Amino acid sequence: MIQEGSIRNRKFISVCCASEPSDREVALAFEVGKEIALRGAVLVCGGLGGSMEAACRGAKENGGFTIGILPTYDKTSANKWVDVVIPTGLGHARNNLVAAAGDGVIGVGGSWGTLSEIAIAMRMGKPVAVLEGWSVSMPAAPELCFRPARSAKEAVGIAMGEIV
Numbered sequence: 001m002i003q004e005g006s007i008r009n010r011k012f013i014s015v016c017c018a019s020e021p022s023d024r025e026v027a028l029a030f031e032v033g034k035e036i037a038l039r040g041a042v043l044v045c046g047g048l049g050g051s052m053e054a055a056c057r058g059a060k061e062n063g064g065f066t067i068g069i070l071p072t073y074d075k076t077s078a079n080k081w082v083d084v085v086i087p088t089g090l091g092h093a094r095n096n097l098v099a100a101a102g103d104g105v106i107g108v109g110g111s112w113g114t115l116s117e118i119a120i121a122m123r124m125g126k127p128v129a130v131l132e133g134w135s136v137s138m139p140a141a142p143e144l145c146f147r148p149a150r151s152a153k154e155a156v157g158i159a160m161g162e163i164v
Contacts, residue, residue: 011040011160012041012044012067013106014098014106015036015055016107016114017050017051017052017108017109017111018050018108018111019046019051019111019113020111021051021054025050025108025109026050028051029051029109030058031151031152032055032106032155033054033056033058034059034064035058035156037060037061038062041156042066043059043065043066046069046070046094047078047082047086048071053079053080053081056068056081065083066084067082067101070086071089072088074087098117099126103159104127104128106129106130107131108130108131109131118130129159130147131148131152134146
């Protein structure tokens with residue numbers, strides 16, 4: 001049984017990834033989910049299949065808690081590893097909610113939706129790590145860009161603000 005306030009007081013980490021990923025991205029997303037769970041954080045994602053499902057499975061198989069923010073109104077479209085399903089009916093606009101929900105954000109791979117969530121999180125001033133995905137530099141302030149991570153463990157450390 002979840003005790004009152006026990007979820008609310010944890011770090012929330014948003015995992016942004018593709019619904020049609022490569023095998024490598026699926027493996028990385030699983031490891032990210034696992035690491036989030038092992039650190040006691042809550043995983044937030046788009047709630048669908050592909051890498052999102054792998055991240056949720058990694059978290060759930062390691063005692064974690066997951067939230068899926070869906071683009072549709074159809075709760076049944078969530079993957080089976082999502083604990084809390086939030087159907088929005090917002091389509092791609094739900095990416096803003098995924099980015100906003102996390103205290104930090106991890107992008108896995110290089111889909112356009114992932115890039116939009118990364119950009120939104122950067123505008124919100126959140127720590128953002130990217131695993132095998134986008135690389136962008138800001139000519140005027142390169143230190144303000146998201147950080148590439150070499151492993152799931154490092155990505156979660158960046159997103160949780162442990163690695164600066």
